Amino acid sequence: MLGTFLNAFRIPDIRKKLAFAGAMLLLYRLGAHIPAPGINPDAVKEISENFTNSSVLGLVNLFSGGSLQRFAIFALGILPYITASIILQLLTVVVPSLEKLRKEGEVGQQKITQCTRYLTVGLSFGQAIGYVFLFKSFGANAGSKIVDQFDFTTVFVIVMTLTAGSILVMWLGELITQRGIGNGISLMIFASIVAGLPNGVQAWFTNPDQVFKVMMPFLAIAIIVFIVFMQEGQRRIPVQYAKRVIGRRMSGGGSTYLPLRVNMAGVIPVIFAASIMAFPPTIGELSQASWARDFSAFFNPSGPAYIVGESIFIILFTYFYTAVTFNPVEQADNLKKYGGFIPGVRPGRPTAEFLDRILARLTFPGALYLAGVAALPTILINQTSANFFFGGTSILIVVGVALDTMKQLEAQVMMRNYEGFLK
Secondary structure, eight states: OOHHHHHHHHHHHHHHHHHHHHHHHHHHHHHHHBBBTTTTHHHHHTTTTTHHHHHHHHHHHHHTHHHHTBTTTTTTTTHHHHHHHHHHHHHHOOOHHHHHHHHHHHHHHHHHHHHHHHHHHHHHHOOOHHHHHHHHHHHHTSSSSSSOOOOOHHHHHHHHHHHHHHHHHHHHHHHHHHHSSOOOHHHHHHHHHHHTTTHHHHHHHSSSSSHHHHHHHHHHHHHHHHHHHHHOOOEEEEEEEEEEEEEEEEOOOOEEEEEEEEEETTHHHHHHHHHHHHHHHHHHHHOOOOOHHHHHHHHHSSSHHHHHHHHHHHHHHHHHHHHOOOOHHHHHHHHHTTTTEEETOOHHHHHHHHHEEEEEEEHHHHHHHHHHHHHHHHHHHHHHHHSSSSSSSHHHHHHHHHHHHHHHHHHHHTTTTHHHHHO
């Protein structure tokens, strides 16, 4: 890894891409500290405890790098764009016109991307309105006004500022993808989570439990190694291509493999499950009814009901999202179209059934792995009463993005290093 970095900085083209990506991420983090107009920063600091008690706001604040807690111009972060992308990706399975666009190649993908941008604007506008009224209620409970003058003009300016900030973040992410290294959206989430690393180190260093202070580094390294092992795990299905005679020449032939990853869904099931399980605590916060508070207490984020419910949702969403992203019938048709077949399996429908059976067996340990990593910090907190600043979702995202970025960086270095072939 260190050698890859050193070789990357020796190549001017890659060095420019890394510098551009770093500059965009620095601009993104700068906007996370600029407060929105019409907001009282002193009053915002007084309600910071609401973000530690609420799992919904804590998740959103994590992905925005603390921008929501400061009510900055980038308070919405990149979550509206991620939500719009997930919605469009799921709709391609249901809506025939979107599925047709997806199969049209680059032109269709550009149209889907344009629809995603429009949906991002709508979601950002709606979320901005909701956050303005939510912060107003927080200020009323705290006894200080967060919005100095709560009239139509001030609210409109704040909402438009937050919406424009979300669109700017989306644009920065796309610029990083086009002109930098790695996926811009993923790198922004990575930067948002890593921005809280100093607070995490401080929470570990100031922890009164000496056993926790000694064991925490080894535990973190073990979890990271396990995540890397599972993220890189795959089942390689051998594929043989038949030889074809074209004129007087014989072309084709050869063998390769079809890699099926253990975790094809990535971290999306964990985000979905955390969002759904965050509704009971939110209902308890917004409602004063006794049943709502009992319902919220039953699904307390540190309780067993929450851990079991989140694990079940993670497993279900892992199977669902894997089925959406990988279509065995389409893969079997593509193999048959290009003259490929799996040894011992007939082309067509038997190949699709074989891939579906293998995928179902692979997805189960992948789903258990995601559920275990997501629930591990909560279980350790309950057993040790120690403060784990980063949750399982954060570790999964950071490690996954780091691995993907390193792979792209290695590919860029290999493309520009031909010394071994020329000698």
